[in-house]
Amino acid sequence: MGIGKIGVVGAGTMGNGISQAFAVAGREVVMMDVGEAQVQRGIDTISTSLDRLVKKEKMSADQKSAAMAHITTATSLAALADCDLVIEAASENVNLKLKIFAELDELTKPDTILASNTSSISITRLAAGTKRPGQVIGMHFFNPVPLMALVELINGLQTSAATYTAVEKLAKSIGKAPIKVKNSPGFVVNRMLCPMINEAVFALGEGLATAAEIDEAMKLGCNHPIGPLALCDLIGLDVELAVMQVLYEGTKDPKYRPAPLLVEMLEAGYLGRKSGKGFFEYPAK
Numbered sequence: 567m568g569i570g571k572i573g574v575v576g577a578g579t580m581g582n583g584i585s586q587a588f589a590v591a592g593r594e595v596v597m598m599d600v601g602e603a604q605v606q607r608g609i610d611t612i613s614t615s616l617d618r619l620v621k622k623e624k625m626s627a628d629q630k631s632a633a634m635a636h637i638t639t640a641t642s643l644a645a646l647a648d649c650d651l652v653i654e655a656a657s658e659n660v661n662l663k664l665k666i667f668a669e670l671d672e673l674t675k676p677d678t679i680l681a682s683n684t685s686s687i688s689i690t691r692l693a694a695g696t697k698r699p700g701q702v703i704g705m706h707f708f709n710p711v712p713l714m715a716l717v718e719l720i721n722g723l724q725t726s727a728a729t730y731t732a733v734e735k736l737a738k739s740i741g742k743a744p745i746k747v748k749n750s751p752g753f754v755v756n757r758m759l760c761p762m763i764n765e766a767v768f769a770l771g772e773g774l775a776t777a778a779e780i781d782e783a784m785k786l787g788c789n790h791p792i793g794p795l796a797l798c799d800l801i802g803l804d805v806e807l808a809v810m811q812v813l814y815e816g817t818k819d820p821k822y823r824p825a826p827l828l829v830e831m832l833e834a835g836y837l838g839r840k841s842g843k844g845f846f847e848y849p850a851k
């Protein structure tokens with residue numbers, strides 16, 4: 567039983583990236599968000615991203631049109647009823663995700679697999695809120711999805727072997743490199759990456775160096791392709807904070823306490839690239 571039609575909940579940074587990756591690989595995708603404006607922003611982002619590939623001659627204009635034609639949009643979860651797999655990529659909020667999973671559980675086909683792209687929330691917990699816990703799995707993609715090969719596949723305690731195998735096969739079929747990860751706070755990559763970024767924010771807050779100098783230090787001293795603060799802007803300061811809170815709450819280990827400056831920047835509304843300002847500025851083009 568193969569996976570055909572794919573639903574994506576959320577048309578933000580990750581939702582539109584996931585939709586693009588599947589559509590380019592020739593899969594039918596329904597991309598859903600709460601309103602027309604959010605969905606349109608997602609479609610515009612995909613179109614601009616594919617235009618760049620056409621310009622670089624990595625894709626023809628016809629291939630772009632074909633990929634765009636594979637994506638339909640929706641503003642209600644009901645539009646995902648006949649999907650074989652739904653990947654939830656809505657905002658990182660446990661109550662929001664539990665509500666979405668409960669609704670998807672009610673309205674999708676009995677054999678639909680429900681996946682979450684959550685960076686940090688327990689898959690076991692999301693699965694327990696449904697009547698199909700064996701068909702719930704974590705599919706944690708990396709940003710920007712079209713470029714990043716890794717996808718962490720997270721089995722909850724209840725996830726069936728058949729669900730894992732189907733999703734692993736699908737991920738490989740679109741050129742991704744899946745790794746199997748135990749369900750635990752932050753999984754593997756964020757468990758290491760987010761504390762490193764958080765430490766960079768501590769260093770900035772303590773005045774050790776400027777944001778540009780901290781990033782330059784990690785690029786030149788550790789050969790990182792992007793500095794931790796620019797990476798935080800790319801990920802989103804809200805997402806970084808949410809991961810740190812889950813690591814902290816999940817382990818009660820003070821080494822995971824969020825940097826005060828990170829919290830304060832969010833209070834100011836600085837979300838990173840998506841709001842035009844984070845540790846660096848991103849003027850609208």
Ligand code: NAD
Binds near residue numbers: 577709800
């Ligand atoms: P984002 O803020 O860019 O997008 C979230 C989208 O979800 C928004 O468009 C919002 O309108 C939508 N949304 C909110 N409530 C919804 C609902 N009820 N139904 C449908 N859509 C709804 O966030 P993002 O960075 O794309 O993150 C999405 C998920 O992916 C989060 O769980 C996050 O932890 C995870 N993630 C993020 C990254 C990253 O680098 N940003 C990487 C891996 C995983």
